[in-house]
Amino acid sequence: xxxxxxxxxxxxxxxxxxxxxxxxxxxxxxxxxxxxxxxxxxxxxxxxxxxxxxxxxxxxxxxxxxxxxxxxxxxxxxxxxxxxxxxxxxxxxxxxxxxxxxxxxxxxxxxxxxxxxxxxxxxxxxxxxxxxxxxxxxxxxxxxxxxxxxxxxxxxxxxxxxxxxxxxxxxxxxxxxxxxxxxxxxxxxxxxxxxxxxxxxxxxxxxxxxxxxxxxxxxxxxxxxxxxxxxxxxxxxxxxxxxxxxxxxxxxxxxxxxxxxxxxxxxxxxxxxxxxxxxxxxxxxxxxxxxxxxxxxxxxxxxxxxxxxxxxxxxxxxxxxxxxxxxxxxxxxxxxxxxxxxxxxxxxxxxxxxxxxxxxxxxxxxxxxxxxxxxxxxxxxxxxxxxxxxxxxxxxxxxxxxxxxxxxxxxxxxxxxxxxxxxxxxxxxxxxxxxxxxxxxxxxxxxxxxxxxxxxxxxxxxxxxxxxxxxxxxxxxxxxxxxxxxxxxxxxxxxxxxxxxxxxxxxxxxxxxxxxxxxxxxxxxxxxxxxxxxxxxxxxxxxxxxxxxxxxxxxxxxxxxxxxxxxxxxxxxxxxxxxxxxxxxxxxxxxxxxxxxx
Numbered sequence: 289x290x291x292x293x294x295x296x297x298x299x300x301x302x303x304x305x306x307x308x309x310x311x312x313x314x315x316x317x318x319x320x321x322x323x324x325x326x327x328x329x330x331x332x333x334x335x336x337x338x339x340x341x342x343x344x345x346x347x348x349x350x351x352x353x354x355x356x357x358x359x360x361x362x363x364x365x366x367x368x369x370x371x372x373x374x375x376x377x378x379x380x381x382x383x384x385x386x387x388x389x390x391x392x393x394x395x396x397x398x399x400x401x402x403x404x405x406x407x408x409x410x411x412x413x414x415x416x417x418x419x420x421x422x423x424x425x426x427x428x429x430x431x432x433x434x435x436x437x438x439x440x441x442x443x444x445x446x447x448x449x450x451x452x453x454x455x456x457x458x459x460x461x462x463x464x465x466x467x468x469x470x471x472x473x474x475x476x477x478x479x480x481x482x483x484x485x486x487x488x489x490x491x492x493x494x495x496x497x498x499x500x501x502x503x504x505x506x507x508x509x510x511x512x513x514x515x516x517x518x519x520x521x522x523x524x525x526x527x528x529x530x531x532x533x534x535x536x537x538x539x540x541x542x543x544x545x546x547x548x549x550x551x552x553x554x555x556x557x558x559x560x561x562x563x564x565x566x567x568x569x570x571x572x573x574x575x576x577x578x579x580x581x582x583x584x585x586x587x588x589x590x591x592x593x594x595x596x597x598x599x600x601x602x603x604x605x606x607x608x609x610x611x612x613x614x615x616x617x618x619x620x621x622x623x624x625x626x627x628x629x630x631x632x633x634x635x636x637x638x639x640x641x642x643x644x645x646x647x648x649x650x651x652x653x654x655x656x657x658x659x660x661x662x663x664x665x666x667x668x669x670x671x672x673x674x675x676x677x678x679x680x681x682x683x684x685x686x687x688x689x690x691x692x693x694x695x696x697x698x699x700x701x702x703x704x705x706x707x708x709x710x711x712x713x714x715x716x717x718x719x720x721x722x723x724x725x726x727x728x729x730x731x732x733x734x735x736x737x738x739x740x741x742x743x744x745x746x747x748x749x750x751x752x753x754x755x756x757x758x759x760x761x762x763x764x765x766x767x768x769x770x771x772x773x774x775x776x777x778x779x780x781x782x783x784x785x786x787x788x789x790x791x792x793x794x795x796x797x798x799x800x801x802x803x804x805x806x807x808x809x810x811x812x813x814x815x816x817x818x819x820x821x822x823x824x825x826x827x828x829x830x831x832x833x834x835x836x837x838x839x840x841x842x843x844x845x846x847x848x849x850x851x852x853x854x855x856x857x858x859x860x861x862x863x864x865x866x867x868x869x870x871x872x873x874x875x876x877x878x879x880x881x882x883x884x885x886x
Contacts, residue, residue, distance in 0.1 A: 323388040327378040339422045341449035350422040353409040357385040362402035366476040370394040370407045371485035374679040377409035390807035412442045412678040430673025436721040472499045476849045482506035482800030482822045491734040493741035502743040507800045509757035511736040512687045512728035517694035520702045522753040526605040530641040531613035534651040535701040537643035546586045567660035590703025599817040604798045615658035684715035688726035742783045749797035759789045777841045780848030794830040802834035
């Protein structure tokens with residue numbers, strides 16, 4: 289409590305801004321369970337943005353949605369911009385701006401530095417009925433009604449221009465007295481984002497450093513690539529060795545049957561796989577139509593083999609794949625134990641795996657048993673056809689990341705029939721007007737693996753599949769430069785050495801584990817493998833270590849903003865100079881305030 293009193297005492301000399309437009313509880317939601325998780329309780333603001341930023345004669349605009357929370361804003365404070373990326377932004381608002389289930393990075397930083405928190409939606413994404421749509425969208429198919437004429441405006445450059453336009457025309461209702469203070473010429477705009485939004489933040493610091501002063505990019509795959517066979521290879525590396533060996537053996541066994549098996553063998557394999565998928569604990573004999581099962585393509589079979597890894601990206605091996613492995617390796621005898629390893633060792637699991645100890649047929653049957661015993665069909669999914677169509681266009685046209693199987697990898701757990709050609713064929717069928725191959729040079733012009741802007745922190749999860757194409761990649765065989773991640777904070781506006789990146793790699797973590805902390809684990813939107821993105825359902829530690837390091841960096845970088853604009857004559861600039869001229873009293877609490885949530 290002494291730490292909290294220190295926070296208040298340092299803040300009391302600066303006027304808080306509270307207006308009717310701030311729809312968030314003024315207490316900062318220290319009791320986060322009181323916050324509504326219903327997105328409809330948080331109506332959006334909109335800004336009219338050009339559809340085409342690069343054609344002055346095109347006067348068309350569209351309404352882009354954003355939300356803000358000014359609970360902690362003090363005049364002259366920075367703007368903390370959170371980018372929602374390739375999804376409907378509305379469900380994120382309760383968790384990032386109202387902190388419904390735990391603290392978020394954008395609000396924690398706003399509190400520490402007296403800033404304004406903004407959450408911005410990406411063009412071509414939104415709710416089924418309303419969103420940030422330059423053109424009308426079909427809520428059933430997810431596609432823009434204009435077809436090719438619409439999608440030429442969904443690309444890296446147009447999408448990067450939207451936040452720049454927002455920052456330079458930012459006039460949030462209810463804060464009219466502070467509009468001049470909120471421009472990027474008057475106060476620092478600081479970007480936060482994970483995954484694709486993290487990529488955008490790094491690109492923005494290369495492209496528009498005059499608009500966005502600093503950025504934190506979490507799990508940011510800045511190197512776009514057509515071929516991303518390493519996606520599932522990263523998951524395989526985190527597995528127990530017996531499970532990895534059997535998963536790989538089963539994958540190769542299935543590929544052999546699909547390639548060289550008789551018609552009857554292929555039919556039996558597809559039937560057995562479909563039966564396992566439709567089964568559930570206590571119901572291992574579902575009614576399966578053999579004719580329908582036979583309709584599975586080889587690629588379909590390959591994707592179905594990967595069902596146990598559907599939740600790996602956010603939950604990691606222990607929480608998402610290990611239960612499947614335990615059933616497979618013990619052949620559903622998980623309760624039987626020996627005296628070895630303090631009674632934790634199974635009587636039936638073998639060190640080398642079932643295929644090596646017995647034969648691959650035993651491993652295949654055990655794989656089917658595990659698939660049947662974990663009722664993946666009952667796990668609720670989200671159906672967002674607009675996000676699916678828009679992101680498909682983005683990866684088909686520019687980003688690639690085709691997660692194919694690699695038969696040359698001796699440890700592969702992904703079928704060879706999930707190939708680049710198969711994925712490209714799906715792109716061509718979905719978007720006949722897309723490039724014949726993703727034009728990855730367009731996003732990579734900002735540096736790719738070698739991207740090296742100043743005032744940027746990169747964070748990654750050790751076993752994140754997307755780390756492989758991030759600046760923190762260790763994939764030397766793919767061409768990654770093997771840059772070292774260090775915690776030495778570079779000087780303001782000075783890029784780190786080219787063989788280093790400033791940031792942190794979270795041990796044993798996976799994708800975007802640090803943009804918020806999930807403290808209320810009973811939250812209904814975080815049950816049964818559901819999650820509202822950009823947080824770790826496993827541990828809150830990455831959030832605290834990430835926020836502490838970035839706060840320390842901002843303490844060093846923010847005075848530099850004041851120095852570079854000392855001679856500004858605008859009224860907004862004067863307020864900024866006064867704010868940062870107080871010896872950065874606010875910044876000192878950056879690490880102290882972390883204790884509020886422990």
